[in-house]
Amino acid sequence: MxxxxxxxxxxxxxxxxxxxxxxxxxxxxxxxxxxxxxxxxxxxxxxxxxxxxxxxxxxxxxxxxxxxxxxxxxxxxxxxxxxxxxxxxxxxxxxxxxxxxxxxxxxxxxxxxxxxxxxxxxxxxxxxxxxxxxxxxxxxHCGLAPDEQALDHPYSAGTFGQDVARARSVADKCRARAGDxxxxxxxxxxxxxxxxxxxxxxxxxxxxxxxxxxxxxxxxxxxxxxxxxxxxxxxxxxxxxxxWRGVPRGAAEAAELAFTRWTEWAAARDAAYGLGATPEAVRAAFWELVARADRTPIVLEGQAFDGDAIRAQYRAFVRVEAVTPFVVALKAAAAGAAAPAAPAEAETEVGAEAEGPDVDNMVSVAWAVLCGEGRSWPRDPEQYRRDAIRERAAHPLAGDFGSNIQPCAFWKSAPRExxxxxxxxxxxxxxxxxxxxxxxxxxxxxxxxxxxxxxxxxxxxxxxxxxxxxxxxxxxxxxxxxxxxxxxxxxxxxxxx
Structure with missing residues (x-):
């Protein structure tokens, strides 16, 4: 992707x-x-x-x-x-x-x-x-707003209505601008x-x-x-x-494996990073940061990270040496200390942090293919809600990002196999x-x-x-x-x- x-x-x-x-x-x-x-x-x-x-x-x-x-x-x-x-x-x-x-x-x-x-x-x-x-x-070009250009969004009961409206808006804009x-x-x-x-x-x-x-x-x-x-x-x-429906689920499963590997790597280097001497301790320290950020966002180099924003870096955990300074910096910022490093560059989907005038084009084509080819996308928004809750329980780091409501729920063109x-x-x-x-x-x-x-x-x-x-x-x-x-x-x- x-x-x-x-x-x-x-x-x-x-x-x-x-x-x-x-x-x-x-x-x-x-x-x-x-x-x-x-x-x-x-x-x-x-x-x-x-x-x-x-x-x-x-x-x-x-x-x-x-x-x-x-x-x-x-x-x-x-x-x-x-x-x-x-x-x-x-x-x-x-x-x-x-x-x-x-x-x-x-x-x-x-x-x-x-x-x-x-x-x-x-x-x-x-x-x-x-x-x-x-x-x-x-x-x-579908003419998408900046918040419509991300391919995945975390699930929250409080924002699910907004997520549904955004997904419908993307589908409607694409149909209006490029339906032919x-x-x-x-x-x-x-x-x-x-x-x-x-x-x-x-x-x-x-x-x-x-x-x-x-x-x-x-x-x-x-x-x-x-x-x-x-x-x-x-x-x-x-x-x-x-x-196409199974691709984000596969990525969420892999993110959990990469996260587990990272906890082992960081624990073996506790003397250098201070995140915990065992994988269990490192894991607990990370999730404590997420919970802390959910209560009060952690500001790091001028950017506020809530818990979802931290979890959104899930692709970065495959690069253990790069992501660890980011977690250390978050921990220091949460404690009010000077941050020792900038956030790690995450492996992001197109549109999440893209720059330049072609983002709308790339995302528009992405949705055209992903939604237009798949007959497996549910049409009922409540099915996405249930899927997101289930997937996050099974894969806490990223399970809800790809399983939340998508424009495919409202795609009108007949799906191609x-x-x-x-x-x-x-x-x-x-x-x-x-x-x-x-x-x-x-x-x-x-x-x-x-x-x-x-x-x-x-x-x-x-x-x-x-x-x-x-x-x-x-x-x-x-x-x-x-x-x-x-x-x-x-x-x-x-x-x-």
Whole structure:
């Protein structure tokens, strides 16, 4: 899922008619090239932006808004590329998606180029794109207020009425501003757009690097176009079986595991941090801070933290060394002492702390996909209340954040079926940090189970959302390079550390 903030683009969801989409994979591959194939579109490339490298060039690929009506209204998909460094060794294109749903991807080639091995850069054009509805690709804007741009909210009996009103407002605004586009903002349509990009570039197959939601998008592509998928790398994977109602629940469960690990880590360093000599003592100290903040918010560096605001940092607990000074600072501020450190940077959903004019666009597309694809969202607000109370009891740190009332309860466009069953033998490499706050290890293991031809590399002790896309080196980098260069997967699933 998307993060907010300065690194949104990397860190923070094929073309055919509706009839073709229902054909068997082999038959679909045998069909004529889709809308946008070679010779059907003349692509005009130009420099993407003055603040981007001159080697990053952009164009627009036209695709149908509705694939059931391939000769009807079209929309633009903004595409970028950095050409391969070598020509003799060039294999094709490496399409990229940063996550979301709603994440812009035009700058991803320039951001990933320094992180990929030279052997990879010699063989692939790096290709990014803004998915349909996003950024420069016929964008969708719902015109959401700042408090409507967060994807999750804590539950409180006293504010539940306001939460319901906010969720209804988001759904109403999106329908009023973009009702003609919303039904077509789906993962399967974005996969069809990917195949249109492949065809427009004159490529028989594509390779792919997808992060977070981009792993689900990539898996859906392999399900729809298995013989057009070359070398696919999925970094920080979602479990298709959880799409979409189950994803926040999975994250809440993982937050409890990360919190328990943190209490053990902090207890072992009580001499340095003074939070407690046992995990139980550290846990008690944390919840005492939450209760204290619920009575009187704790002011830290000019920001007031109530108990919910402290719990909202739950994604930060995967980074034990970073989050501990934040808790220490809260404890000191609560006692009236000078705060020794600033708050830790939390792993937040898109919109929670995002900056810039594109937040409305990203969140609008996120809701269009999350609500438009899911038939599992309850329609009764009271069901959300019951779910939030139950989930918080089971997972006190974060259980209510994702289970509280959502705009999906009031979404009017007919839900499109999400692809919850992938189940194929396409060769795929999954890479996963052991401690990922947004797509936890259990989700990646779920993706691995349905991709029977895949191999998975788990980074033991790896912290944060993203292994390959992270700015720091990973022990999975060599596996990714080998696979992209040679096509060879590891002999079996493995763990590196």
């Amino acid at each position: 998307l993060r907010a903030g300065r690194r949104t683009s990397l860190l923070a969801v094929g073309v055919a008619t509706a009839a073709l989409a229902a054909l068997t994979p082999a038959t679909a591959f045998a069909a004529p090239e889709p809308f946008g194939g070679p010779g059907q579109q003349r692509l005009r490339w130009e420099r993407c932006a003055q603040d981007q490298p001159a080697s990053l060039e952009c164009t627009t690929v036209r695709v149908p808004l509705d694939y059931a009506d391939p000769h009807g209204r079209t929309i633009g998909i903004a595409v970028s590329r950095m050409k391969a460094d070598g020509t003799a060794k060039r294999r094709g294109v490496l399409l990229m998606n940063p996550g979301g749903p709603g994440g812009p991807g035009l700058t991803m080639p320039a951001e990933m180029a320094p992180r990929l091995a030279a052997e990879v850069r010699e063989r692939f054009d790096l290709v990014g794109f803004d998915p349909r509805g996003v950024g420069r690709s016929t964008p969708v 586009l919303l039904p077509h903002l789906t993962t399967r349509n974005t996969a069809r757009d990917m195949d249109a990009i492949r065809a427009a570039l004159g490529e028989r197959r594509i390779s792919y690097l997808g992060h977070s939601y981009g792993t689900y998008l990539g898996a859906v592509y392999t399900q729809m176009f298995p013989r057009r998928a070359d070398r696919f790398v999925l970094d920080s994977a979602l479990d298709p079986a959880l799409v 999400a692809t919850t069953v992938v189940n194929n033998d396409v060769d795929v490499l999954i890479v996963q940090n052991e401690w990922d706050p947004q797509t936890p290890l259990a989700m990646a293991e779920g993706m691995r189970r349905v991709l029977h031809g895949a191999r998975m590399v788990t980074v033991a002790g790896g912290e944060g959302h993203g292994a390959v896309v992270a700015e720091r080196p990973s022990c999975a980098d060599a596996d990714v390079t080998r696979y992209l260069v040679t096509g060879r997967l590891p002999a079996k699933d493995r763990t590196c550390g």
